[in-house]
Amino acid sequence: MKSLFTSGHRGCAGCCDAMVAKFTLMAAGEDCVVISPTGCLEVMSTPYPETSWEVPWIHSLFENTGAVASGVEAALKAMGKKGDTKVIALAGDGATLDIGMRSISGAFERGDDITYVCIDNEAYMNTGVQRSGATPFDASTTTSPAGKISYGNPRPKKNMPAIMAAHGSPYIATTSLGYPKDMIKKIKKATEIEGPTYIHAHAPCTTGWGFDTSKTVEVAKLAVQTGLWPLYEMENGEVTKVRKIGKQKKPVEDYLKMQKRFKHLFKMEGAEEQLKLIQALADKNIEDFGLE
Amino acid sequence: MTVIRTLDKDKMDVAEGSYAVAHAVKVCRPNVISAYPITPQTHIVEDLSQFMADGEISNCEYINVESEFSALSALVGSAAAGARCYSATTSQGLELMHEVLFNVSGMRLPVVMTIANRAVSAPINIWNDHQDSISQRDTGWIQMYAEDLQEISDMTAQAYKVAEDKDVMMPAMTCMDGFILSHVYEPLVLLEQDLVDEYLPAYEPEFTLDPKNPLTFGAFADPTAYTEFRYLQQQAMDNALPKIEEAANEFYEIFGRYYGGLIDEYETEDADIILMAMGSLVGTIRDVVDKLRAKGVKAGLLKVRTFRPFPAEAIKNAIKDAKVVVALDKNISLGLNEGSLFTETKASLYNTKVDVPIVGRMIGHGGRDIPEKTIEDIVEEAKGIISSGINTESKYADLKEELL
Amino acid sequence: MSIQLGGVCEPGTTRVNKTGAWRTFRPVYDYDKCIKCKLCELLCPDMAVLPRDDGFFEFDYDYCKGCGICANECPKDAIEMVLEEK
Numbered sequence: 001m002k003s004l005f006t007s008g009h010r011g012c013a014g015c016c017d018a019m020v021a022k023f024t025l026m027a028a029g030e031d032c033v034v035i036s037p038t039g040c041l042e043v044m045s046t047p048y049p050e051t052s053w054e055v056p057w058i059h060s061l062f063e064n065t066g067a068v069a070s071g072v073e074a075a076l077k078a079m080g081k082k083g084d085t086k087v088i089a090l091a092g093d094g095a096t097l098d099i100g101m102r103s104i105s106g107a108f109e110r111g112d113d114i115t116y117v118c119i120d121n122e123a124y125m126n127t128g129v130q131r132s133g134a135t136p137f138d139a140s141t142t143t144s145p146a147g148k149i150s151y152g153n154p155r156p157k158k159n160m161p162a163i164m165a166a167h168g169s170p171y172i173a174t175t176s177l178g179y180p181k182d183m184i185k186k187i188k189k190a191t192e193i194e195g196p197t198y199i200h201a202h203a204p205c206t207t208g209w210g211f212d213t214s215k216t217v218e219v220a221k222l223a224v225q226t227g228l229w230p231l232y233e234m235e236n237g238e239v240t241k242v243r244k245i246g247k248q249k250k251p252v253e254d255y256l257k258m259q260k261r262f263k264h265l266f267k268m269e270g271a272e273e274q275l276k277l278i279q280a281l282a283d284k285n286i287e288d289f290g291l292e
Numbered sequence: 293m294t295v296i297r298t299l300d301k302d303k304m305d306v307a308e309g310s311y312a313v314a315h316a317v318k319v320c321r322p323n324v325i326s327a328y329p330i331t332p333q334t335h336i337v338e339d340l341s342q343f344m345a346d347g348e349i350s351n352c353e354y355i356n357v358e359s360e361f362s363a364l365s366a367l368v369g370s371a372a373a374g375a376r377c378y379s380a381t382t383s384q385g386l387e388l389m390h391e392v393l394f395n396v397s398g399m400r401l402p403v404v405m406t407i408a409n410r411a412v413s414a415p416i417n418i419w420n421d422h423q424d425s426i427s428q429r430d431t432g433w434i435q436m437y438a439e440d441l442q443e444i445s446d447m448t449a450q451a452y453k454v455a456e457d458k459d460v461m462m463p464a465m466t467c468m469d470g471f472i473l474s475h476v477y478e479p480l481v482l483l484e485q486d487l488v489d490e491y492l493p494a495y496e497p498e499f500t501l502d503p504k505n506p507l508t509f510g511a512f513a514d515p516t517a518y519t520e521f522r523y524l525q526q527q528a529m530d531n532a533l534p535k536i537e538e539a540a541n542e543f544y545e546i547f548g549r550y551y552g553g554l555i556d557e558y559e560t561e562d563a564d565i566i567l568m569a570m571g572s573l574v575g576t577i578r579d580v581v582d583k584l585r586a587k588g589v590k591a592g593l594l595k596v597r598t599f600r601p602f603p604a605e606a607i608k609n610a611i612k613d614a615k616v617v618v619a620l621d622k623n624i625s626l627g628l629n630e631g632s633l634f635t636e637t638k639a640s641l642y643n644t645k646v647d648v649p650i651v652g653r654m655i656g657h658g659g660r661d662i663p664e665k666t667i668e669d670i671v672e673e674a675k676g677i678i679s680s681g682i683n684t685e686s687k688y689a690d691l692k693e694e695l696l
Numbered sequence: 697m698s699i700q701l702g703g704v705c706e707p708g709t710t711r712v713n714k715t716g717a718w719r720t721f722r723p724v725y726d727y728d729k730c731i732k733c734k735l736c737e738l739l740c741p742d743m744a745v746l747p748r749d750d751g752f753f754e755f756d757y758d759y760c761k762g763c764g765i766c767a768n769e770c771p772k773d774a775i776e777m778v779l780e781e782k
Binding site for chain 1: 324375391503510
């Protein structure tokens with residue numbers, strides 16, 4: 001199957017954005033329009049006059065992806081061209097959870113027929129790994145560095161899927177690069193449901209998180225297997241399906257120790273307590289979503 | 293040629309300025325309207341919403357966005373998808389759009405947007421001046437300023453005509469003074485649907501977001517090409533200069549109404565003193581010129597209708613034989629103490645053979661009333677410049693010293 | 697290059713950029729071990745795993761950046777990462 005996201009892009013070796021873009025287009029097919037904000041994906045895939053996209057694609061600004069998607073959808077409808085064409089926003093976590101929050105909220109509240117895929121690599125990677133609202137507890141980033149009196153980012157991730165569910169979205173799902181078939185299936189389902197649907201894709205970044213380029217999928221799987229990134233689907237506000245962890249369940253250390261952004265937790269005095277706090281976050285996810 | 297209206301009384305209505313604009317938008321057959329309410333633009337978007345609720349605009353979607361930033365952002369997507377697009381805003385809303393304004397222009401999307409001009413905060417003030425749109429002059433939008441309700445209504449169709457011209461493809465702001473024009477009722481001809489259909493061809497852009505021809509919009513340009521992108525935008529602005537004149541002339545041929553293209557002149561031919569201004573203030577000056585002419589004062593009016601692209605050549609030709617020129621500005625560049633019409637006119641004359649003394653007078657900021665007396669005092673002062681030269685180059689003409 | 701209106705780009709044009717030059721390690725198949733599961737093709741972030749008529753795959757070294765995800769994830773260890781010799 002020919003990929004609609006082509007080779008020659010400038011993503012790092014092992015790039016998570018490229019993988020999510022590829023899977024999104026595998027799910028959507030040719031009959032779609034993709035809207036992306038400023039970020040790694042935009043920069044690495046569209047250095048003028050080149051583009052990696054083989055579907056119509058538009059980048060406007062950093063904070064307006066939801067609105068631009070609404071505008072595309074409205075135009076296609078008004079001109080009688082909507083048909084089965086899917087309108088898909090493909091955006092990073094900073095553009096989604098932080099600076100683009102108003103815009104995505106507007107699009108979902110209006111009930112516009114778009115599918116919004118958030119590629120969550122848990123920091124501002126394009127500008128050099130600064131903290132975002134999606135950065136997890138205790139991760140060291142360039143603006144939440146671990147230091148003599150700091151264990152890194154002091155807050156847990158913003159619960160974006162819950163926020164989107166509160167908008168009355170008919171379909172919300174979390175997914176992970178560790179499970180590409182799960183991702184493709186959920187994105188396809190999202191595009192087939194009318195109204196604003198939201199996919200939150202956990203996407204480990206080799207450069208920003210500090211792991212070997214070959215480990216993108218492995219790290220992603222561990223986030224799921226520890227319970228730190230639960231995979232679930234919500235239909236009309238209710239959790240309808242979860243991916244059980246079962247016997248695969250791993251301690252959070254297995255996930256954390258693979259990444260430089262958490263290495264301070266294995267060196268600093270008193271960090272054992274921090275590891276317990278992170279384990280508690282995973283355990284709560286396991287309990288809340290019934291992952292065991 | 294000056295303002296010409298062969299108004300057919302059978303066609304005339306009495307309407308509010310905002311309604312006239314909304315009606316004009318309707319007959320231009322937009323595909324997507326996206327706007328966020330803000331005083332004094334609200335009546336325009338309310339009227340458009342009612343048209344939508346009554347099914348009066350076919351093949352059109354109205355997006356009720358959550359901010360001005362999204363209002364214009366949505367139109368980036370819509371225009372790229374091939375839709376004729378409209379928005380309206382003012383003041384804080386326009387300032388919030390600042391980043392998107394550059395984006396629309398750089399992507400060469402011919403969106404048309406009405407600005408109900410209003411002062412900017414702080415202190416917060418809902419009344420008219422031109423600080424909001426003038427502050428956006430470098431964003432790559434065509435900017436035109438209307439004198440009265442008939443003109444802002446008709447200007448809507450002219451703006452689409454120019455913006456969508458294949459040699460231009462730049463967005464346009466049509467500016468009307470907030471409250472002074474937006475909330476006033478006047479007898480006028482609501483823009484005629486049949487004539488607009490004759491005047492304004494359907495929008496058929498060369499490139500659109502289309503799965504059958506999957507192009508990429510909004511790629512990033514590094515130093516090897518960025519300069520040329522900007523150059524091409526400036527070239528499009530240069531192209532717009534004659535296109536604006538053509539659009540006004542063709543409008544006159546079809547509709548029988550004319551207000552100037554880039555500029556308009558009134559009693560300037562033999563004038564010693566020329567006052568130049570934009571927007572509704574032009575109407576006040578027109579009356580003052582009549583009064584002064586009756587008293588034998590050789591005063592004239594230069595109405596600047598198009599501020600971007602800046603019509604330097606047309607302005608130069610209009611004022612070259614005057615003995616003094618006064619540019620009146622409802623805006624100030626803080627730190628320069630000049631209004632932009634003054635600064636730019638003065639700058640455009642430097643390095644030319646035209647050596648007319650020109651001064652700037654800032655006036656009517658934050659909705660301060662501009663009575664004829666203020667204009668007459670300015671003319672009186674200008675007479676002194678003819679005899680004894682410039683004393684103060686630029687200043688507020690209606691400052692209340694007692695508040696300082 | 698001549699600039700099109702608004703800077704629109706023709707689809708799939710990054711293929712002129714041969715990213716294979718970035719590579720430090722090159723993946724090499726052991727076809728005896730390969731079970732044609734297609735996982736390597738699915739996961740490749742550079743679309744550098746090409747199907748062959750016989751159901752096996754080959755690497756497109758013009759674009760493969762040598763990330764090693766294919767080798768790391770291969771269920772049969774059928775891909776080896778070999779140091780590039782310049």
